[in-house]
Amino acid sequence: MESKTLVLGVIGSDVHAVGNKILEIAFREAGFTVVNLGVLVSQKEFVEAAVETNADAIMVSSLYGHGEIDVRGLREALIEAGIGDILMYVGGYLVVGSQDWADVETKFKQLGFDRVYPPSTLPEDVIPTLKSDLGM
Amino acid sequence: MKDFVVLVDIGSTFTKVTGVDLRQRRITAQSSAPTTPQDVSLGLQEALEGLKLPSGQQDQKQVLACSSAAGGLRMVAIGLVADLTSKAAKQAALGAGARVLKTYSFQLTEADRAEIMELDPDICLLAGGTDGGNSENILHNAKVLASLPRPVPVVIAGNRSVAAEVAAQFPETFSTYVAPNVMPQIGKLQVEPAREAIRQVFMEKIIYAKGLSKASRLIDGIFMPTPAAVLRAGQLLSEGTATDQGWGDCLIVDVGGATTDVHSLGAGNPSEAGVVMRGLPEPFAKRTVEGDLGVRVSVLSLVEAVGLGVLARDSGYSEEDVEERVHLLTGHPELLPQTPEEVVFDQTLGYEAIRLAVGRHVGRLSELYTPAGLVWLQDGKDLTKVRKVIGTGGVLINSQNPLFMLEGAKKDAEHPLELRPETPAYFLDGDYILAAMGLLAQENPEAALAIMKNSLSEYALTGRDN
Numbered sequence: 222m223e224s225k226t227l228v229l230g231v232i233g234s235d236v237h238a239v240g241n242k243i244l245e246i247a248f249r250e251a252g253f254t255v256v257n258l259g260v261l262v263s264q265k266e267f268v269e270a271a272v273e274t275n276a277d278a279i280m281v282s283s284l285y286g287h288g289e290i291d292v293r294g295l296r297e298a299l300i301e302a303g304i305g306d307i308l309m310y311v312g313g314y315l316v317v318g319s320q321d322w323a324d325v326e327t328k329f330k331q332l333g334f335d336r337v338y339p340p341s342t343l344p345e346d347v348i349p350t351l352k353s354d355l356g357m
Numbered sequence: 358m359k360d361f362v363v364l365v366d367i368g369s370t371f372t373k374v375t376g377v378d379l380r381q382r383r384i385t386a387q388s389s390a391p392t393t394p395q396d397v398s399l400g401l402q403e404a405l406e407g408l409k410l411p412s413g414q415q416d417q418k419q420v421l422a423c424s425s426a427a428g429g430l431r432m433v434a435i436g437l438v439a440d441l442t443s444k445a446a447k448q449a450a451l452g453a454g455a456r457v458l459k460t461y462s463f464q465l466t467e468a469d470r471a472e473i474m475e476l477d478p479d480i481c482l483l484a485g486g487t488d489g490g491n492s493e494n495i496l497h498n499a500k501v502l503a504s505l506p507r508p509v510p511v512v513i514a515g516n517r518s519v520a521a522e523v524a525a526q527f528p529e530t531f532s533t534y535v536a537p538n539v540m541p542q543i544g545k546l547q548v549e550p551a552r553e554a555i556r557q558v559f560m561e562k563i564i565y566a567k568g569l570s571k572a573s574r575l576i577d578g579i580f581m582p583t584p585a586a587v588l589r590a591g592q593l594l595s596e597g598t599a600t601d602q603g604w605g606d607c608l609i610v611d612v613g614g615a616t617t618d619v620h621s622l623g624a625g626n627p628s629e630a631g632v633v634m635r636g637l638p639e640p641f642a643k644r645t646v647e648g649d650l651g652v653r654v655s656v657l658s659l660v661e662a663v664g665l666g667v668l669a670r671d672s673g674y675s676e677e678d679v680e681e682r683v684h685l686l687t688g689h690p691e692l693l694p695q696t697p698e699e700v701v702f703d704q705t706l707g708y709e710a711i712r713l714a715v716g717r718h719v720g721r722l723s724e725l726y727t728p729a730g731l732v733w734l735q736d737g738k739d740l741t742k743v744r745k746v747i748g749t750g751g752v753l754i755n756s757q758n759p760l761f762m763l764e765g766a767k768k769d770a771e772h773p774l775e776l777r778p779e780t781p782a783y784f785l786d787g788d789y790i791l792a793a794m795g796l797l798a799q800e801n802p803e804a805a806l807a808i809m810k811n812s813l814s815e816y817a818l819t820g821r822d823n
């Protein structure tokens with residue numbers, strides 16, 4: 222079966238590198254082709270990497286609380302680039318303080334994400350859903 | 358191998374020849390004659406006669422040539438995303454010694470097609486998509502190129518998965534060459550195979566189209582574009598051979614009337630801890646060409662880039678006199694400075710061309726404040742630790758004060774974030790042999806390296822042991 226390509230990265234001015242590496246390894250072991258952009262990734266880099274690699278999904282991490290600002294407009298940028306219907310996940314410490322998770326999830330879904338994951342989500346919680354969303 | 362090699366550089370105005378004794382590893386004779394564009398073999402013959410080789414060498418010599426005559430190698434580079442495969446394709450073409458007329462991104466439009474017809478390139482480099490990545494774009498662009506009324510050689514170096522399909526879009530009148538992808542993965546540059554493919558096409562096709570084949574009866578081998586030979590020489594000088602150490606990271610600068618070329622040899626990794634690399638990685642042997650920075654044909658755009666005020670301040674001319682002088686120079690590229698003031702003016706132009714061209718070539722830092730503190734981002738190559746800056750080309754070699762111009766390459770207090778050489782030593786290609794040694798490097802790298810080191814050391818402009 223043809224491998225599905227994921228573009229992975231930590232968005233914005235966020236330098237949390239360890240979780241990013243763990244995700245890369247976990248997704249690769251699960252059979253995905255992983256294009257890991259690392260940390261401090263801009264929206265432009267996510268969009269451009271997804272275009273060149275013909276990616277099947279974009280996996281955005283944010284662990285420093287400013288994620289909402291960083292991801293705003295990403296879905297629109299993807300639409301502009303001609304890949305507006307690409308699957309997009311986000312996870313991490315997406316907001317500052319203890320906000321109600323249901324509100325956070327709704328907010329990020331409105332920002333264009335298909336799945337939104339709270340802190341401490343393990344890769345094995347995500348991979349089956351991802352495979353199902355990609356029709357694998 | 359034969360003991361005597363003659364290295365030929367067919368330039369747009371002069372054909373230069375250098376005789377080398379391989380056993381003694383030294384230059385035995387040099388000569389030049391005006392290039393004869395209708396039949397380059399005439400000028401070449403005259404230059405060869407000027408060598409006055411003894412009859413023993415005459416019979417058993419090997420002749421190798423490079424050329425930048427007939428406009429050089431004119432290319433267009435085509436990719437998908439401007440900062441990714443298009444940039445990689447441009448870098449591959451520049452490294453192959455080409456003049457990149459234009460770089461295209463995304464799907465070629467009808468207007469782009471018309472423009473390519475107008476530009477009439479010698480070769481098109483077609484990239485786009487990482488391996489296994491986007492394939493629509495390169496297929497679309499192949500169809501557009503295939504519909505050009507005049508067949509053009511096409512080097513295909515994009516998404517490997519569709520390379521054969523891309524080649525199949527072209528009718529038989531087109532020559533197509535498939536090379537490995539210039540960017541097989543995001544963040545991985547692979548320009549060497551495409552460069553080699555371009556050189557093959559240059560040898561097989563372009564030298565015929567440019568009338569250089571008439572000289573081929575006088576030449577035994579290696580026809581490459583002159584800038585590619587210079588880059589090859591720099592690479593050898595920097596890396597050395599198995600038995601002879603190289604000079605390490607180098608910067609080579611060539612100011613011309615129309616363009617300023619900068620070659621850097623070095624990995625360009627961050628020299629300070631805690632710096633994060635951004636953007637596309639750059640090749641060890643990187644070449645850039647600034648088409649708007651030259652001291653004659655392009656002098657008006659140079660002045661525009663530098664600013665009239667700065668040039669007036671540094672040359673001692675009034676702004677009106679600067680304007681008058683540059684208009685004269687652009688119309689009369691053959692004009693040489695006569696008075697001491699004109700000499701200083703020319704040197705100031707050369708200094709500014711180098712300052713700007715190196716500034717565009719090197720990487721730069723930018724600062725980013727994050728919740729975890731200040732982070733430095735590096736785009737491009739860090740060349741701060743480069744210890745050797747080498748000048749080549751007629752403008753520098755014939756100048757009375759090449760050092761003054763070359764110092765335009767070094768660290769610039771006004772632009773502290775540009776990663777320029779901080780404390781380089783300066784050398785001049787005073788025997789004008791870099792292109793020749795790039796040719797010889799293909800056949801006998803040990804001899805080429807020894808000759809280059811000797812010759813450049815003779816023309817050390819500051820602190821030889823620095």
